Amino acid sequence: MRSGTVNDWKWKQQPGRRVLLRFPLPYRVGEAFRPGNGDEKIGCEAGAYAWLQENCSDVPIPKLYGFATSTGQTFTRLQDLPTLARWFQFIRRRLLSWLGHPVPTQFVRHQPASNISKDRVMGAGYILIEYIEEEQGEMLSNTWSEKQFDVRLRTNFFRDLSRIFLSITRIPLPKIGSFIVDHDGFLRLTNRPLSLEIQDLENEEIPTDMPRNYTYSTVDSYVTDLLRIHDSRLRYQPNAINNTGDYIYQTSALTAMRTAFPSFFKPELRRGPYVFMLTDLHQSNIFVDRDWHITSLLDLEWACTRPIEMLRTPTWLTNQAVDEIAEDAQDYGLMRSEFVDILAAEEQRLGSTASLGNQLSIIMKDGWKMGTFWYALALASPTGLFSVFYKQIQPRFLEKCPEHDTFQQIMPWYWAQDWVNVAASKLSDRKEYDIRLQRAFESNPIPE
Numbered sequence: 001m002r003s004g005t006v007n008d009w010k011w012k013q014q015p016g017r018r019v020l021l022r023f024p025l026p027y028r029v030g031e032a033f034r035p036g037n038g039d040e041k042i043g044c045e046a047g048a049y050a051w052l053q054e055n056c057s058d059v060p061i062p063k064l065y066g067f068a069t070s071t072g073q074t075f076t077r078l079q080d081l082p083t084l085a086r087w088f089q090f091i092r093r094r095l096l097s098w099l100g101h102p103v104p105t106q107f108v109r110h111q112p113a114s115n116i117s118k119d120r121v122m123g124a125g126y127i128l129i130e131y132i133e134e135e136q137g138e139m140l141s142n143t144w145s146e147k148q149f150d151v152r153l154r155t156n157f158f159r160d161l162s163r164i165f166l167s168i169t170r171i172p173l174p175k176i177g178s179f180i181v182d183h184d185g186f187l188r189l190t191n192r193p194l195s196l197e198i199q200d201l202e203n204e205e206i207p208t209d210m211p212r213n214y215t216y217s218t219v220d221s222y223v224t225d226l227l228r229i230h231d232s233r234l235r236y237q238p239n240a241i242n243n244t245g246d247y248i249y250q251t252s253a254l255t256a257m258r259t260a261f262p263s264f265f266k267p268e269l270r271r272g273p274y275v276f277m278l279t280d281l282h283q284s285n286i287f288v289d290r291d292w293h294i295t296s297l298l299d300l301e302w303a304c305t306r307p308i309e310m311l312r313t314p315t316w317l318t319n320q321a322v323d324e325i326a327e328d329a330q331d332y333g334l335m336r337s338e339f340v341d342i343l344a345a346e347e348q349r350l351g352s353t354a355s356l357g358n359q360l361s362i363i364m365k366d367g368w369k370m371g372t373f374w375y376a377l378a379l380a381s382p383t384g385l386f387s388v389f390y391k392q393i394q395p396r397f398l399e400k401c402p403e404h405d406t407f408q409q410i411m412p413w414y415w416a417q418d419w420v421n422v423a424a425s426k427l428s429d430r431k432e433y434d435i436r437l438q439r440a441f442e443s444n445p446i447p448e
Helices: 037-055 083-098 151-169 196-203 219-236 244-263 322-327 330-350 360-370 372-379 385-397 407-414 419-443
Strands: 002-009 017-023 064-068 074-077 107-110 126-130 178-181 187-191 274-277 286-288 294-297 304-307
Touching: 037 064, 037 126, 037 178, 037 187, 037 196, 037 274, 064 107, 083 107, 151 274, 151 294, 151 330, 151 360, 178 304, 196 219, 219 244, 219 304, 219 372, 219 419, 244 372, 244 385, 244 407, 244 419, 322 385, 330 360, 360 372, 372 385
Parallel strands: none
Antiparallel strands: 002 017, 017 126, 064 074, 064 126, 074 107, 178 187, 274 304, 286 294
16 A cells, blocks of 8 residues: 655644545556455455444544545545535434434545546545654654563553453454445445455465455354465466475475364354454554554554454564564564463453453463464465474474374375376476566666
């Protein structure tokens, strides 16, 4: 999502303040391969803002002033409408509430005449949000590396993040998916659970076969489709494998991931309820003050509802990549344990429990002990899955079976019935990819 700043914003509510205009770049979201991805991205981000504003007012997020799709449909926040339109919507909402009908969000669809040009040039849609000024905080990424070992600052941050987790997970949700604001301004949980990985793969012209209007009612069906997306990456990405050994290595892991799934998710939670999650909670999306209290969370574009057992601590706590964490999880485990202990203390202090009747801290501790943390992390990382599997998932099954040399002789044959044909195709794809890559560098040499 590309962002731009509007300075000296002439708006009746906040004159002179800056706002942020965000719009999807078609060449980054797979728009050509799957038309409508840009609007889907906007719709899901707007839906996330709307849900949090209505249900978790204690979670600090910027104000969403409005948004529009590439078709020209424009939504404006209720309190920013002209007086007559604002009063009409206010009365409408009161009537709907009195009659027991669903009430729309605070975003009202309208079509200003200025939005429609004679040549119909509308371009991409956009989202208009509050700009976080310097006095409101700075990105955590600016100071994390330098001050992460300051116990006081880290405790403040973990405590605030714990409260956010507790706030958004206290509300049970009926299915796995993403919220959108529909054409009439109502909040609907009807979109596929959109994630960064899905649109990244579609941007590489890799089919995910996950319709936009598809949601999930069971953990099993969701995990099955996520694994199928990993299979699709292997089949369609030109440089997915290096050689035959790499192909065997990857297909063996993918086959075993399907088999191992029941060992990592509790049967009583496989049909929900599910919870809202911020899946893109990296350091630059978190703004903090000088004491590392969280002042704002940005970029809600990949927020969706998922199984509560998939909620995990951020992977960047020890400044390691996914494969590095999998290689040696001791340091990360200590940092994660510190966070979960603070989460447990906050639960006790607030007297809150998760929607399932279990404490969120217990669910997260069980997930680490059972290996659910690693399984969910592997599902979320198309390139990191294999390292996580061989370093953290497979060893759990081999504790009493150290001799397992035949694993990669047997498992890949069960990945797909056309395993041999796909192998030949992938080796050919790799050769052609290397040739194209070499030609590209020859025609565009890197300057010395």
